Amino acid sequence: MLAVSRRNFLNSLAGVSVAAGVAMPAWSRGRSLEHAHKGFGTLSGDTIDLAIGDRHFSTGGRSGHAYAVNGTVPGPLIRLREGQDVVINVTNNLDEDSSIHWHGILLPFQFDGVPGVSFPGIKPGQTFTYRFPIRQSGTYWWHSHSGLQEQAGHYGPIVIDPAEPDERYDRDYVVLLSEFTPLHPHQIARKLAVGEHYFNRQMQTIGDGSMSAEDKLMWGGMRMNPRDISDVTGVTYTYLVNGHGPADNLEFLFRPGEKIRLRIINGSAMTFFNLRIPGVSMKVIAADGQEVDPVDVDEFQIGVAETYDVIVEPGDGSHAIVAEAMDRSGMGIASLTSHAGHIATPPPLREPVTLTMADMGMGSHGGTMGHGDHAGMGGTGEISGVDHAMPETGSSMSHNMRDTSKLPDDVKVGPGIDMVSPMPMDRMDFPGLGLDKVSHRVLRYTDLKARHANPHRMPERQMEIHLTGNMERYMWSFDGKQFSAVTDDPIRFGYDERVRVKLVNDTMMAHPIHLHGHFFELVNGAGMMNQPLKHTVVVQPGGTATFDLTANEPGDWAFHCHLLYHMHAGMMQTVTVRPFQEEAA
Structure with missing residues (x-):
């Protein structure tokens, strides 16, 4: 069988598309829309039908346009079983193209659902x-991978039951975290492009007594603010649990004595959540769908697009499930209760988070931070001080490994880069902004260990990728190149090649980086055979994160920051895995 090139494949699929012939979506022309139902039903079986449509959505006094699937926000829970084959028919009833990407699912690349990378998208009226x-x-x-539809409700959960039943719990619930805003997503994108601080109401000022005069001068000289935690905040967001805002009093019922599995999904567009159930311990049993050795924690931070499964034994009573936004501008709330109608009282919001010098990539001993043409960039316009050494965590590397990093030669200072971390450090042990000083147990990546041993091969080469940006212009990129500029220059892996990838965050924001079509192993200090599998990794500000990848899923795959507006602004690449197995035969 001969492999079909990506361009020919996309063109052949485009031939079955139906032209829309509509310049402006109907909802924007004042058409009356039905209201989307909050929450989601469950669909299962070998054939599933989904329909994408325009709806209206309201919660907590905020109301606006939504993209609903089968009439609900979020869309239906798709419940499948390991070992089955599934057919999913998706009909687009919008006046614009749409798509569905199956996040974290291993599948042939042509069904991954990324327009322009693996298929042409779904035209209006097309199935x-x-x-x-x-x-x-x-x-x-x-979730949708078209435009910014994901922000407005086009997403939903997936649960895949194992072939053999799991006897560790008595019942399970999906806890899908997200946000709603009355603003259309493109309005938000425009406001961020004009001023990245538009939604930030927690900025520190000259008169703020919490900062020393020396710190004020330093931060002012770098044109940065230590409260620059989140781009979009509770100023416009209402934080949701399963589509329900805090005022909806969502309940998860249980019987005293039961063990409950909570499947926690961060399906938001831009929000990192700190999740806790005050007074109730959580046992983490899976990360990104993959089982890990149990870890007892009281709180954990979940990045956009990550999932964590926990088992809790709450005992009798009502307990607040609290999903506090990382910048502490609001929270999603639900009650885990053994008494229907009893609403748990959530704790108050904690104090806003303030960035430190370590978050600026200055290590733990101070230093200087480059911004624009300031310190940290060489006079030739190249990034200075790039560390090509292998990470100290994890297994040792072969002395014969080839270093394929393009840095520093190919990363030039330009409009897409306004900062560089001069001393980036491995931050796998960092629990997340705002959680490093709490007194209770908090999950760290270094706590994760694969429950089942993975076949391990030593990496054949290493690659270093820098996460770059210009916050003032709201430009985001990999290695200083935005996606539109690199579509014909993908990251290339040979089929079944084993590569160690080091991500270096040269920005002051945390980035959840997602690779489609694969799981990679975090190099987090676990033994070679038990490095945990993930599909999304949070790279902390001014830090590095490293993973080992076996590129054994042939095709073209998206690789991007899962902060929706960062991806939209250019922080995305294409990963190409070649040859196909048929070509290699």
């Missing part, structure tokens, strides 16, 4: 059929 075998189990989710 696209996804067909793939279910090769895994665990907690995942699905």
Whole structure:
């Protein structure tokens, strides 16, 4: 069988598209829209039908346009079983193109659902059929990969039950975290492009007594603010749990004595959440759908697009499930209760988070931070002080490994880069902004260890990728190149190649980086055979994160920051895995 080139494949699929012939979506022309139902039903079986449509959505006094699937926000829970084959028919009833990406699911690349990378998208009035075998189990989710539709409700959960029943719990619930805003997503994008601080109401000022005069001068000289935690905040967001705002009093019922599995999914567009159930311990049993050795914690930070499964034994009574936004501008709330109608009282919001010099990539001993043409950039316009050494954590590397990093030669100072971390450090042990000083147990990546041993091979080469940006211009990129500029220059892996990838965050914001079509192993200090598998990794400000990848899923795959407006502004690449197995035969 001969492999079909990506361009020919996309063109052949485009031939079955139906032209829309509509310049402006109907909802924007004042058409009366039905209200989307909050929450989601469950669909299962070998054939599933989904329909994407315009709806209206309201919660907590905020109301606006939404993209609903089967009439709900979020869309339906798709519940499957390991080992089955599934056919999913997706009909687009919008006046614009749409798509569905199956986040974390292993499948043939042509069904991954990324327009322009693996298929042409779903035209208005068209039905696209996804067909793939279910090769895994665990907690995942699905969402649009077209425009900014994900922000406005086009997402939903996936649960894949294992072939053999799991007897560790008595019942399970999906806890899908997200946000709603009355603003159209493109309005938000425009406001961020004009001023990245538009939604930030927690900025420190000259008169703020919490900062020393020396710190004020330093931060002012770098044209940065230590409260620059989140781009979009509770100023416009209402934080949701399963589509319900705090005022909806969402309940998860249980019987005293039960063990409950909570499948926690961060399906938000831009929000990192700190999740806790005050007074109730959580046992983490899976990360990104993959089982890990149990870890007892009281709180954890979940980045955009990550999933964590926990088991809790709450005992009798009502307990607040609290999903506090990382910048502490609001929270999603639900009650875990053994008494229907009893609403748990959530704790108050904690104090806003303030960035430190370590978050600026200055290590733990101070230093200087480059901004624009300031310190940290060489006079030739190249990034200075790039560390090509292998990470100290994890297994040792072969002395014969080839260093394929393009840095520093290919990363030039330009309009897309306004800062560089002069001393980036491995921050796998950092629990997340705002959680490093709390007194209770908080999850760290270094706590994660694969429950089942993974076949391990030593990496054959290493690659270093820098996460770059210009916050004032709201430009985001990999290695200083925005996606539009690198579509014909993908990251290339040979089929079944083993590569160690080091991500270096040269910005002052945390980035959840997601690779489609694969799981990678975090190099987090676990033994070689038990490095945890993930599909999304949070790279902390001014820090590095390293993973080992076996590129054994042939095709073209998206690789991007899962902060929606960062991806939209250019922090995305294409990963190409070649040759296909048929070519290699």
